[in-house]
Amino acid sequence: MERIPILKMGPFLLVTIQVDLYDRLALTLENDLINMVSKTEAKGVLIDISAVSIVDSFMGRILGNIASMSKIMDAATVVVGMQPAVAITLVELGLTLAGVHTALDVEQGMELLRNKIGQLDTDEEGLYDSFI
């Protein structure tokens, strides 16, 4: 069966969706990705959907689900490269993907994730400092 590869890049996971997502594929991706987050203790998930031209409410929900699940497991989700037509469709469907961060391309998405991690690190240091 077809699967979407999940690449590990340091503390982040990179998923590039090159085909049009059908429902079963999206569900498999959600499953694989969450397992991978738990296995690698990733701090961030970057999903590149620049090649996706068709989107429906189910796909929108899956993206939201991945973000919420990752958040529970302490990983931020960034969706990058959304096409204008896809963005318009999602807005018309009323899906604004609340918990999801977005960026224009992979580069800016990585930068965003790095900033998030940086904030986390300083926060935690501060937390430890106050303990000591």
Added chain:
Amino acid sequence: MNKESAAALKGKKKQILDTWMANQTKDAALRDDLMSVAELQQQSEEFLNSLLKAFASSQAENPDSAGYEPIHDILSEISISRARQGFSPRETSAYILSLKEVLSQTLEERYKDDTTVLYREIISMNKIMDSLSLVTTETYIKGREEVILRQTSEMSEISTPVIRVWEGILALPIIGTLDSARTQVVMEALLEEIVATGSRIAILDISGVPTVDSLVAQHLIKTVSAARLMGAECIISGIRAEIAQTIVHLGIDLTNIYTKATLASALKMSFSMLNIQVTRASQNGPIGSKQNFGF
């Protein structure tokens, strides 16, 4: 219309054309500023030739028959071009109606002695010419509608320029009322430009929007959400006092959207979001000297 009348009209073709031209040029409705007399003469001759050929055909009574097809084509061409040139409907239909008058006169001369035949032939000629004048009016209106459609689409394109004000910052001055169709054009233009330039911030300036009702606000929120989904942030600027009042009175929630009063403060905010600092250069020369501007 019988063969005899067709032959009679054909025989008097030159005379008919001359009288018709005389009638047209005499008419106050003639627009010699829009079309030269020579051009009109050529157009009329071509039309008359095909009309007489159709009269002589076996199905001369039926204005929808194949014999009349070239005439319909010529008429459509004439009235569409006249619609574009700015002729009025009266001027356009006067073209064919003035021919009817000349044809009647010619038939009258031919059947001077036989009023029964004259009556029948005039009626049948009238029927054909009326149907042709309907074709003229119909295509004239079609031509005008095409002009209106083109202007509408041009207007909606012209009125939504996306301007690149800085590296990574786009501005979109919206002028005129936002309706659903225009929002679609604006939104698409903006999102395409965000992708093309890789800009992270877009400023929507609504100083030129006369009123903001709940529908317009909803369209704005949609545009902002779509841009956000693509990874760009939107700032709405140019909110006038009365617009702020309307928004609050209508109970529209804009708390999740960055809003600024002027384009300048929106630009300032974008600079701080992109960590850009703009400082005054040290003044070595007099203000306004060329070296200050890096030329």
